[in-house]
Amino acid sequence: xxxxxxxxxxxxxxxxxxxxxxxxxxxxxxxxxxxxxxxxxxxxxxxxxxxxxxxxxxxxxxxxxxxxxxxxxxxxxxxxxxxxxxxxxxxxxxxxxxxxxxxxxxxxxxxxxxxxxxxxxxxxxxxxxxxxxxxxxxxxxxxxxxxxxxxxxxxxxxxxxxxxxxxxxxxxxxxxxxxxxxxxxxxxxxxxxxxxxxxxxxxxxxxxxxxxxxxxxxxxxxxxxxxxxxxxxxxxxxxxxxxxxxxxxxxxxxxxxxxxxxxxxxxxxxxxxxxxxxxxxxxxxxxxxxxxxxxxxxxxxxxxxxxxxxxxxxxxxxxxxxxxxxxxxxxxxxxxxxxxxxxxxxxxxxxxxxxxxxxxxxxxxxxxxxxxxxxxxxxxxxxxxxxxxxxxxxxxxxxxxxxxxxxxxxxxxxxxxxxxxxxxxxxxxxxxxxxxxxxxxxxxxxxxxxxxxxxxxxxxxxxxxxxxxxxxx
Numbered sequence: 001x002x003x004x005x006x007x008x009x010x011x012x013x014x015x016x017x018x019x020x021x022x023x024x025x026x027x028x029x030x031x032x033x034x035x036x037x038x039x040x041x042x043x044x045x046x047x048x049x050x051x052x053x054x055x056x057x058x059x060x061x062x063x064x065x066x067x068x069x070x071x072x073x074x075x076x077x078x079x080x081x082x083x084x085x086x087x088x089x090x091x092x093x094x095x096x097x098x099x100x101x102x103x104x105x106x107x108x109x110x111x112x113x114x115x116x117x118x119x120x121x122x123x124x125x126x127x128x129x130x131x132x133x134x135x136x137x138x139x140x141x142x143x144x145x146x147x148x149x150x151x152x153x154x155x156x157x158x159x160x161x162x163x164x165x166x167x168x169x170x171x172x173x174x175x176x177x178x179x180x181x182x183x184x185x186x187x188x189x190x191x192x193x194x195x196x197x198x199x200x201x202x203x204x205x206x207x208x209x210x211x212x213x214x215x216x217x218x219x220x221x222x223x224x225x226x227x228x229x230x231x232x233x234x235x236x237x238x239x240x241x242x243x244x245x246x247x248x249x250x251x252x253x254x255x256x257x258x259x260x261x262x263x264x265x266x267x268x269x270x271x272x273x274x275x276x277x278x279x280x281x282x283x284x285x286x287x288x289x290x291x292x293x294x295x296x297x298x299x300x301x302x303x304x305x306x307x308x309x310x311x312x313x314x315x316x317x318x319x320x321x322x323x324x325x326x327x328x329x330x331x332x333x334x335x336x337x338x339x340x341x342x343x344x345x346x347x348x349x350x351x352x353x354x355x356x357x358x359x360x361x362x363x364x365x366x367x368x369x370x371x372x373x374x375x376x377x378x379x380x381x382x383x384x385x386x387x388x389x390x391x392x393x394x395x396x397x398x399x400x401x402x403x404x405x406x407x408x409x410x411x412x413x414x415x416x417x418x419x420x421x422x423x424x425x426x427x428x429x430x431x432x433x434x435x436x437x438x439x440x441x442x443x444x445x446x447x448x449x450x451x452x453x454x455x456x457x458x459x460x461x462x463x464x465x466x467x468x469x470x471x472x473x
Contacts, residue, residue, distance in 0.1 A: 324344070
């Protein structure tokens with residue numbers, strides 16, 4: 001790889017510098033045009049240069065496949081979903097299930113019905129996956145295909161839904177790896193230099209067979225794959241393939257708000273149901289210990305306040321440090337405990353804007369405990385941002401905008417006291433700095449990152465490990 005100079009880059013306010021890059025790292029910072037370049041020159045002409053952006057929570061294969069599914073996110077009722085799916089049937093691949101994504105039944109006025117999907121496709125398997133990925137709605141033909149007993153609703157939740165969706169995706173396994181490559185080839189357009197891949201099916205094994213990606217990837221390990229991880233010597237940080245490394249041990253301890261399975265201290269309105277606890281506390285502690293013995297850093301999915309409390313209990317009793325994924329509902333006591341234990345938070349600010357109606361409907365009396373950002377930082381918790389793609393788009397600028405403005409589409413800001421400033425949001429979206437010896441993972445912006453333009457921020461150049469992956473220059 002030849003040395004590259006990014007000339008006249010603007011950093012630290014209005015300071016113009018030349019950034020020399022060689023062998024994947026920043027080798028020199030010097031005042032603009034004050035030294036002789038050693039290699040190719042890219043003139044940034046005063047554009048703002050920032051560290052490249054990471055998405056700390058992505059389901060990569062699921063995201064890549066979802067871009068080719070029927071999108072039902074605009075639907076506000078089961079009937080509207082059925083109509084969208086019906087319109088998509090003529091374009092479906094013969095012999096394969098028809099899959100739609102983006103169902104948000106938590107906001108509907110009526111419940112899904114298997115009969116409704118049976119009526120539009122009696123002999124074609126149909127699966128509609130929720131926007132949060134934690135539930136699915138299917139017809140009888142899908143049940144027959146997978147030998148699953150579906151009740152009159154056609155709904156599957158949590159482990160049963162994940163298992164069914166994984167089997168359906170398995171029917172297109174021969175295509176999915178190519179779709180992953182195509183999808184990741186485009187993320188440089190948004191300044192992305194790395195992702196944490198927490199897909200549900202042996203991401204480490206998948207990246208061992210795929211072509212090396214154009215971005216950094218930390219590939220997660222789930223409990224069912226711990227034996228394989230041990231056999232591979234797959235500790236967190238171990239190289240897998242090009243820029244791919246082994247990532248964290250991911251443990252899903254509860255459900256989600258949209259599926260009403262996030263495990264909470266209080267029941268959901270009008271029920272005695274507190275959600276779903278997927279992993280008992282003693283089992284979680286044992287998983288943390290086994291992961292630590294293998295060198296795997298833990299990333300614990302916890303959304304409800306009770307699930308977060310139990311995750312912190314497990315961290316406390318084992319003395320192991322890691323991070324909680326989502327941390328969407330946190331009591332004041334547990335927020336302070338999280339900081340004291342040194343547990344990080346991997347959060348998805350765009351979820352806040354998608355779910356503010358769900359918070360009002362199901363967590364209304366605890367809304368102040370939901371989707372904290374500023375409070376986590378004020379308490380001293382290490383915070384990083386992600387998308388949970390395909391739950392929200394793989395675009396860090398959406399997370400940055402949500403964290404800064406707490407609004408979109410002209411709506412009033414939601415709990416604006418939890419907002420952070422632009423520079424903080426950028427820091428929480430990156431892993432490196434612009435300094436000698438740091439990775440040459442960089443992005444040059446087409447405009448200054450002011451709050452009103454964050455969602456559509458133009459990125460003119462992205463560099464990953466010293467290689468330009470996107471440029472409009």
